[in-house]
Amino acid sequence: xxxxxxxxxxxLALIVTLVQATIPLVGAGKGWADWMRLATPAAIVQFALLxxxxxxxxxxxxxxxxxxxxxxxxxxxxxxxxxxFTSTWGNHEGSMLLWVLILAIYGGLVAVFxxxxxxxxxxxxxxxxxxxxAAFIAFILFTSNPFERLFPVPLDGRDLNxxxxxxGLAIHPPFLYLGYVGLSMAFSFAIAAxxxxxxxxxxxxxxxxxxxxxxxxxxIGIALGSYWAYYELGWGGWWFWDPVENASFMPxxxxxxxxxxxxxxxxxxxxxxxxxxxxxxAFSLSLIGTFIVRSGVLTSVHAFAVDPERGVFILGILLVAxxxxxxxxxxxxxxxxxxxxxxxxxxxxxxxxxxxxxxxATAVVFIGTMAPLVREFVDGSKISVGAPFFDxxxxxxxxxxxxxxxxxxxxxxxxGDGAKVINKLWWAAAGALVIGGIVLGIQTGSALLAPxxxxxxxxxxxxxxxxxxxxxxxxxxxxxxxxxxLIGLPRADWGKAIAHAGLGLTALGIAAVSAWEIEDIRLxxxxxxxxxxxxxxxxxGIESLPVGAPFNALTCGNASSALKGDDERNFETTIGRxxxxxxxxxxxxxxxxxxxxxxxxxxxxxxxIDAGLLRDVYLVLGDPSQSTGQWAVRSYYKxxxxxxxxxxxxxxxxxxISLTDRRFRVGAAARRxxxxxxxxxx
Amino acid sequence: xxxxxxxxxxxxxxxxxxxxxVQPDEIxxxxxxxxxxxxxxxELRCLVCRNESIDDSSASLARDLxxxxxxRLLEGDTDAQVKTYLVDRYGEFVLLKPIFxxxxxxxxxxxxxxxxxxxxxxxxxxRARRPETPQTLSEEERAELDRILKDR
Numbered sequence: 086x087x088x089x090x091x092x093x094x095x096x097l098a099l100i101v102t103l104v105q106a107t108i109p110l111v112g113a114g115k116g117w118a119d120w121m122r123l124a125t126p127a128a129i130v131q132f133a134l135l136x137x138x139x140x141x142x143x144x145x146x147x148x149x150x151x152x153x154x155x156x157x158x159x160x161x162x163x164x165x166x167x168x169x170f171t172s173t174w175g176n177h178e179g180s181m182l183l184w185v186l187i188l189a190i191y192g193g194l195v196a197v198f199x200x201x202x203x204x205x206x207x208x209x210x211x212x213x214x215x216x217x218x219a220a221f222i223a224f225i226l227f228t229s230n231p232f233e234r235l236f237p238v239p240l241d242g243r244d245l246n247x248x249x250x251x252x253g254l255a256i257h258p259p260f261l262y263l264g265y266v267g268l269s270m271a272f273s274f275a276i277a278a279x280x281x282x283x284x285x286x287x288x289x290x291x292x293x294x295x296x297x298x299x300x301x302x303x304x305i306g307i308a309l310g311s312y313w314a315y316y317e318l319g320w321g322g323w324w325f326w327d328p329v330e331n332a333s334f335m336p337x338x339x340x341x342x343x344x345x346x347x348x349x350x351x352x353x354x355x356x357x358x359x360x361x362x363x364x365x366x367a368f369s370l371s372l373i374g375t376f377i378v379r380s381g382v383l384t385s386v387h388a389f390a391v392d393p394e395r396g397v398f399i400l401g402i403l404l405v406a407x408x409x410x411x412x413x414x415x416x417x418x419x420x421x422x423x424x425x426x427x428x429x430x431x432x433x434x435x436x437x438x439x440x441x442x443x444x445x446a447t448a449v450v451f452i453g454t455m456a457p458l459v460r461e462f463v464d465g466s467k468i469s470v471g472a473p474f475f476d477x478x479x480x481x482x483x484x485x486x487x488x489x490x491x492x493x494x495x496x497x498x499x500x501g502d503g504a505k506v507i508n509k510l511w512w513a514a515a516g517a518l519v520i521g522g523i524v525l526g527i528q529t530g531s532a533l534l535a536p537x538x539x540x541x542x543x544x545x546x547x548x549x550x551x552x553x554x555x556x557x558x559x560x561x562x563x564x565x566x567x568x569x570x571l572i573g574l575p576r577a578d579w580g581k582a583i584a585h586a587g588l589g590l591t592a593l594g595i596a597a598v599s600a601w602e603i604e605d606i607r608l609x610x611x612x613x614x615x616x617x618x619x620x621x622x623x624x625x626g627i628e629s630l631p632v633g634a635p636f637n638a639l640t641c642g643n644a645s646s647a648l649k650g651d652d653e654r655n656f657e658t659t660i661g662r663x664x665x666x667x668x669x670x671x672x673x674x675x676x677x678x679x680x681x682x683x684x685x686x687x688x689x690x691x692x693x694i695d696a697g698l699l700r701d702v703y704l705v706l707g708d709p710s711q712s713t714g715q716w717a718v719r720s721y722y723k724x725x726x727x728x729x730x731x732x733x734x735x736x737x738x739x740x741x742i743s744l745t746d747r748r749f750r751v752g753a754a755a756r757r758x759x760x761x762x763x764x765x766x767x
Numbered sequence: 768x769x770x771x772x773x774x775x776x777x778x779x780x781x782x783x784x785x786x787x788x789v790q791p792d793e794i795x796x797x798x799x800x801x802x803x804x805x806x807x808x809x810e811l812r813c814l815v816c817r818n819e820s821i822d823d824s825s826a827s828l829a830r831d832l833x834x835x836x837x838x839r840l841l842e843g844d845t846d847a848q849v850k851t852y853l854v855d856r857y858g859e860f861v862l863l864k865p866i867f868x869x870x871x872x873x874x875x876x877x878x879x880x881x882x883x884x885x886x887x888x889x890x891x892x893x894r895a896r897r898p899e900t901p902q903t904l905s906e907e908e909r910a911e912l913d914r915i916l917k918d919r
Contacts, residue, residue: 325823423896427897429890448878468871472863482878
């Protein structure tokens, strides 16, 4: 019964979105305030209906209602409770429902918090939001109904893919969707601005926090996904340039560009048309990402052709949204005249370079991701485009970006003095070169990866320090005053400094782990000692547990698991016990596992990681060798690996700090109503 | 439904494989040769996997290819010869880094090409945004102006 109510609420939501998509839009065109005002309650009702619908699906999963086909195919009574809940979106239908729910959350937030938005802009924005929602709700209702019943009702379900039975991957999709879908706000604002034919500082101030929010979530989502791959897939890789990863990375790159260009629109009334285009592209890439992941087209054109219903539906939405918005852009975009003037060497110039590099990097990823598809379509030839290609073609643009960042961040608006900036940054440059030189000197190999990468990271981080030093006025005013000034800096400036430092730390982690990882693969038996960099790993023994053993049946040092206590294991497991030693002293007990999930007949490996700020030690237990009683053991020493993700989270934190800047709350309100000419905020 | 099953299946193939990749018994005794084998393996696709190199994959085909690569290296092939050998047998699909050919030109050139185009467009835009639109100035006047601006 509850499932049917959920289905019904979804159908009602479709009707509400159709009303919300049309009435306020017409009202805005005709200047009818009543019609425009309808957008707000409609968005709230739409949210309530979708929340109810999603809640109904969650209920079906948590109570294991196997009469719902989706539950029967994606859950199992042996599953821990947490995963019963998260498997709601561990499948196509449920994840699409989550997608539209998040869309409705954003719409609802605009409806509730957008009181100060000019009425026509708000009406048009919410109307565009509703068009997207209508398309995707129709997609769910007509091709991917999550509430479909199953008869006869099976006794038990088929379980969730064991790899998805993991806390990291359970919370990764909601963050990713909060990012993907959040970019719809920037898109809707851009379309509304195109219809209105005006982009001003107030518009930029409205669009930036939404983009920032989406970007923060995308950053967290991607970092979580990458960390999941790192510990779950079993060889410690953290980025594979897989089409599905690229699908989330492209919107991230474009939204990062958008964040920067919106600043120029806000402060200097330039780059208007470009910013609108970026907003359209960012969401278009999100849609393309959804299409890629949901249609399977990139795995093979043939897979797509076997059952094209869903793929064609999303492709239709994609084409209408992208071509519709680009045609609108071509028609109305030229009217977006930039007013601000500036010299090439200026903050504006630097931000244009930032946008250029991010946009080209996105294009490289896009073309690389699509090339196999295009080649197969054009002449039937099959090629592969993988990590070695992207490493080679993508990295140079990121290196340029890192090189330019500290200088650009220090340039003033309008007109800058290159010599002055270099003058301020010389010790950061010198420091980076010295650090790079030291790295080059102490490392044994001859590869330039580590020295160059670490020098770049140092350059960015010290650049941030120089910027803070300058902003505080250290050396010009008393130290106390300088600290006070520093504390009094706008949150947006702190956000900028923190996010940039985060990028530097991520670069540091990437360079260090790529250059200095130590790997050891060997056959070992209990009692053997494996040397690993500065450590030794001693193989202590092997233990096995059957299905149904509680999680606390076996403890491994003080390592903890997200699932504890009396929950029963829904898998068989073989656990290797290892001691991590340094100079004969015991540092940790490590227990890599091999699991077997009987319902899906699938084996998985669980790596054991002794994590630290300076290094991770990473152990994987392989197959036993029948004849000798030895086990394949893979050990890794990964220096600074965790900084890849710590840096990413610091980037996201910087975004969050910037989001709390009062300008986004107070400033826009102060500019209520039309402001025909944006005043340069200098 | 068939499509979904296919996706799940391919996802399972890609993700599920308990990844031991290179097995202890495959490793060559000569560390220099083994190092080369690993580097080559990273650029070869496990043909039945989803976007995985044979170095990362646990599929049995990947193991066969890894052994084949090591065999060729022991025979004295250069890195390039090993790759050519595999391309001859399995087609260009086996390379994760496409060869630089006419058909792939667009793929390889795209980044630098777009960067140059973007740079030119940006410079035009920036020029148009200069405080005093310099269109009315002659080359000499502009040089003079630049000199003055620089001296300031």
